[in-house]
Amino acid sequence: MADRKKDHIELAFQSQTLPRDLDGRFNYEPLLNSHPDIDTGSEPFPFLGKTQRVPLWVSSMTGGTKLAKTINTNLARVCGEFGFGMGLGSCRPLLDDDAYIGDFDVRDLIGDDMPFYANLGIAQIEKMIASDELDKIKALLDKLRADGLIIHVNPLQEWLQPEGDRLHYPPVETLKKVLDHFSFPVVVKEVGQGMGPESIRELLKLPIQAVEFAAFGGTNFAKVELGRNDEMKQQHLESLAYVGHTAEEMTDMVNRIVKDEKSVACKEIIISGGIKSFLDGYYLIRKSRLPAIYGQASSFLKFARESYEDLYSYVDYQVKGIKLAYQYLTLKDTE
Numbered sequence: 001m002a003d004r005k006k007d008h009i010e011l012a013f014q015s016q017t018l019p020r021d022l023d024g025r026f027n028y029e030p031l032l033n034s035h036p037d038i039d040t041g042s043e044p045f046p047f048l049g050k051t052q053r054v055p056l057w058v059s060s061m062t063g064g065t066k067l068a069k070t071i072n073t074n075l076a077r078v079c080g081e082f083g084f085g086m087g088l089g090s091c092r093p094l095l096d097d098d099a100y101i102g103d104f105d106v107r108d109l110i111g112d113d114m115p116f117y118a119n120l121g122i123a124q125i126e127k128m129i130a131s132d133e134l135d136k137i138k139a140l141l142d143k144l145r146a147d148g149l150i151i152h153v154n155p156l157q158e159w160l161q162p163e164g165d166r167l168h169y170p171p172v173e174t175l176k177k178v179l180d181h182f183s184f185p186v187v188v189k190e191v192g193q194g195m196g197p198e199s200i201r202e203l204l205k206l207p208i209q210a211v212e213f214a215a216f217g218g219t220n221f222a223k224v225e226l227g228r229n230d231e232m233k234q235q236h237l238e239s240l241a242y243v244g245h246t247a248e249e250m251t252d253m254v255n256r257i258v259k260d261e262k263s264v265a266c267k268e269i270i271i272s273g274g275i276k277s278f279l280d281g282y283y284l285i286r287k288s289r290l291p292a293i294y295g296q297a298s299s300f301l302k303f304a305r306e307s308y309e310d311l312y313s314y315v316d317y318q319v320k321g322i323k324l325a326y327q328y329l330t331l332k333d334t335e
Contacts, residue, residue: 025283026329036323044083047268047293048115048209049147049185053083054319055285057295059214059272060087060119060150060189067305068103074304076106076116078315084293085115087150087187087212092124094143095136107145117187119150123158123165126174134181141184148185148209151175156240157191160225172202185209187270192220193244194273197253203266204257210268211254212295216244217274219298247273247284255289270295278321279329286331 044051058075072088079086093100110116118141128134137149153171158164175188186208194215195203203211223241245253251271258264271284272295281294303311 023279025279025332027332029328029330033327036327038320038323045291047291048085048117048187050085050113050115052085052114052293055281055293055322056082056084056315056318057212057270057272057293058084058086058300059212059270059295059297060117060152061089061297061301068100071301071304072103072106073109074308074311075300076109077308078304078311079114080109080111081312082315082319083114085117086110087117087295088119088144088146090152091118091120091140091144094140095120095124098143101143104144115148116144116146117148117150117185118144118146119152121158121165122151122153122171122174123167125151125178126167126169127165129174129177134178137178138182138184148187149178150187150189150212151178152189152191152214153195154191154221156193156243157221157225160222160237160240161228164225172199172206175203175206175208179207187212189270189272190214190244192216192218192224192273193222194246194250196245197257200250200253201257201261204254204261204264205266207265209266210270211266212270213247213250213273215247215250215271215273217246218272218296247271247275247280248287251284251288251292255287258289267291272296275299278318279325282322282325282329283331287333 044053045055058079061071068089075086088104091104094104104118107116120137120140125134125137128136140146141149155167155171158167175186179186187210188203188208189212191214194213200211220241254269267290269288269290269292271281271288271292275281275284275294275296276299285292285294299314300311303314
């Protein structure tokens with residue numbers, strides 16, 4: 001007891017906060033709930049056609065690199081243990097060659113009960129339509145035993161990538177052709193800039209399973225590709241890497257569209273891009289008018305490429321934090 005009190009005195013001087021440090025997004029209500037049982041799973045809820053236990057999502061990352069197998073194996077395992085879904089990195093290498101199948105084939109680890117999605121880029125799909133090879137997509141999903149397909153839409157990244165592809169049609173037209181051809185679930189995402197209101201409006205009209213934001217504030221793939229270019233191109237085009245929309249801005253856009261329009265076919269969203277903590281995720285999924293979970297990429301990647309134990313601990317703290325937030329925090333801004 002004496003040691004604890006001594007610690008309190010010493011730590012009190014180190015733990016001073018100022019009004020400007022306050023997280024002003026929440027009302028803290030300490031009287032209305034008990035502590036959550038952190039040793040039990042969260043209340044199951046439907047999402048992406050499955051039943052998740054945690055409102056988390058592994059946003060699409062790597063594939064076809066030396067570390068991909070370790071990363072995807074660790075991520076799938078932790079998803080299965082805690083009860084949330086996963087999107088793979090680009091599966092383009094598997095369309096014509098099974099050399100990297102071992103990097104992606106993790107269905108047994110995540111289990112059949114959790115959402116598990118393959119991933120292809122819009123430019124690749126545009127080429128497949130032109131060459132009448134769309135059926136390769138279904139073969140890919142069957143090979144991976146995936147529930148559906150994530151299509152990443154990335155015109156800025158492709159334009160800035162030294163060996164990038166050029167889009168010859170508006171992505172929304174390509175998406176409609178895919179939806180007309182297949183019946184499996186489709187998720188559409190950006191790759192680090194997010195999307196503006198008219199793009200979101202068009203997506204919400206489509207019968208897709210979900211929109212993933214991949215908003216500005218996280219890994220910026222336009223900036224990644226600029227870094228691979230010559231110095232002259234970097235100097236003149238760098239400003240393009242700083243356009244886009246944040247996750248909170250996009251959540252507000254979706255809320256306005258859902259409130260004002262009845263022609264919303266897409267019913268779920270994955271809020272990702274700049275989600276640095278469970279409080280960021282909690283705030284936005286509670287703010288959303290549509291059923292939502294929050295996704296992370298680089299935060300997972302940081303731990304997934306090292307030991308599974310570190311990744312497990314990271315997710316465990318996320319889950320405990322989310323449970324505490326649901327018990328004691330409400331949103332100040334509910335509009």
